[in-house]
Each structure stands twice: as structure tokens, then as C-alpha cells.
Amino acid sequence: MTNISLDTAARITAAGIKAAAAIETPMNIAIVDAAGHLLHFARMQDALLGSIDLAQRKAKTSILFHMPSALLGTLSRPDGPIYGIELSNDGLVSFGGGLPIADAEGRVIGAVGVSGGTADQDVEVAQVCLTAL
Known part of the structure; x- marks a missing residue:
């Protein structure tokens, strides 16, 4: 299993902090x-x-399912195919702000979770983190 490095994690976190400060x-x-x-x-x-x-x-949700936390939210609505899944795995978050992190070969190596603003702001900052990858 390939993992994100601590140096990379620190670098993308710093980019996220800068983006959050800007807004x-x-x-x-x-x-x-x-x-x-x-x-x-x-x-x-x-x-x-x-x-x-x-x-x-949010980060844990994204890594466990290799998808953005918001996408899990769409699938887990009351009329969705996996309604109630957010109650599994000691609690998942099914709204925006969690994104999987993939390496150059497309392998998921980690995830970022951002929280503190609106869901849209959280996603925006999480995207900045991925861009800094």
C-alpha cells in the first residue's frame, strides 16, 4: 500500500491554511x-x-470509499442506494470537505478533510490542498 508522505501532507496542509486565510x-x-x-x-x-x-x-470517509465525502452524501440520501451508510464505520460525514488524494498513477494514497466554513468553502480549500500536491 502506497501512502502519502508526512512532508507532502504538511505541504498541502500549508496550502490549505493559506487558502482559508485568504477567504x-x-x-x-x-x-x-x-x-x-x-x-x-x-x-x-x-x-x-x-x-x-x-x-x-471527512478525510476518513473519503479514504474509506475513495470518493469525495459529498458524493457519499448524494448516494446516501433517503431515496439513495446506500441510505444510512453514514452510521457505519464509527460515523461518516456525508457532506462536502473530504477529498481522496491520488498519486501520479491514480492510486489513492490518502485523503484530506477540511471543516470550519460552509460546505462549499470547505470543498474549495480541500481542492486547493489537492492542487498543491
Whole structure:
């Protein structure tokens, strides 16, 4: 199993912090490895405390299912094919802010989870993290 390196995790977290500061929204940013274990975490000054857990769960959700957390949310709506899945795996997050991280060969090597703003802001900052990859 290939994993994201700590150096890479720190670099993409720094890019996310810069993006969150640019939109004046303090955020929590979590990077998990390919097994879903926390590798790197940052909480900006004044970021919501409740968002610490959300950032980590968004990242874990994305790595476990190799998809954006928002896509899992679409599939798990009451009329969706996997309704109720967010109750599995000690709790998943099924709204935006979690994105899988893939290497140059397309292998998923980790995931980023961002929380502290609106779901759209969280996705925007998570995308910046991926762009910094």
C-alpha cells in the first residue's frame, strides 16, 4: 500500500491554511494516510472546535470509499442506494470537505478533510490542498 508522505501532507496542509486565510475563514485541516489514520492536522486560530472531528471524519470517509465525502452524501440520501451508510464505520460525514488524494498513477494514497466554513468553502480549500500536491 502506497501512502502519502508526512512532508507532502504538511505541504498541502500549508496550502490549505493559506487558502482559508485568504477567504478569512479559520479552518481545521486533516490529512489521513491510505489506511485512514491521521497523518497531519492543523487547526487555525479561532477555528470551530466542533470542526476538528468533522475534518478528520471527512478525510476518513473519503479514504474509506475513495470518493469525495459529498458524493457519499448524494448516494446516501433517503431515496439513495446506500441510505444510512453514514452510521457505519464509527460515523461518516456525508457532506462536502473530504477529498481522496491520488498519486501520479491514480492510486489513492490518502485523503484530506477540511471543516470550519460552509460546505462549499470547505470543498474549495480541500481542492486547493489537492492542487498543491
